[in-house]
Amino acid sequence: MAAGGKSWRRPVTRFKRALEPSIHLARLTLRAFTDADEGRLFQSVRNSSAELMPFLPWCHPQYARKDAKTWIRFAQATWRDQTQFAFLIEASATGALIGGVGLDSPDANGDANLGYWIRTDCTGYGYATEAALGLAAEGLQRLELNRVLITLSVNNFASRQVAIKTGAQFLRKTTGGLTLHGVKHDALVFALTQPNIHLTV
Secondary structure, X not given: OEOOOOOOXXXXXXXXXXXXXXXEOOOEEEEEOOHHHHHHHHHHHHHHHHHHOOOOOOOOOOOOHHHHHHHHHHHHHHXXXXXXXXXXXXXXXXXXXXXXXXXXXXXXXXEEEEEEEEOHHHOOOOHHHHHHHHHHHHHHHOOOOOEEEEEEEOOOHHHHHHHHHOOOEEEEEEEEEEEEOOEEEEEEEEEEOHHHOOOOO
């Protein structure tokens, strides 16, 4: 599953502060990407491409190790720039790679976008909800954001369920708000704010 759908480019807006490279949650650890994650990331994306591709254009059956390497370098560069904070989601007990979650696109109003994806064989356990809530809490508290936004295609039912389970407030539906594979999708926008965030899943 995935939220959003924007192709990744070097962002131009910056967060005012940085996050710690490791966040420990009840069952999960969110960790900044390292070069050593290349192989695991490649395998996870390739094994999940059929489910992820409709809503994450970068995820496709031809995804190669060089694509994983390029993404990791991009994630590291944007972390240094404080323009994006991309995390690997790992199972705390085993260290297994479960997916990814990140904050990007901060704006002058104190909003930022939250995106997430979960490996196909790890769906159905509430991991996306836990990761989304954990990172949103860090964004609201440490980065002092006003709102953490989740923007998703109206056709992305799995991500919609995650947004609902986090307790995020539905804000609006935008016509043609997302472009995926060259096709415009109507989008749903949800928001997490300090009063409505609860770190239980």
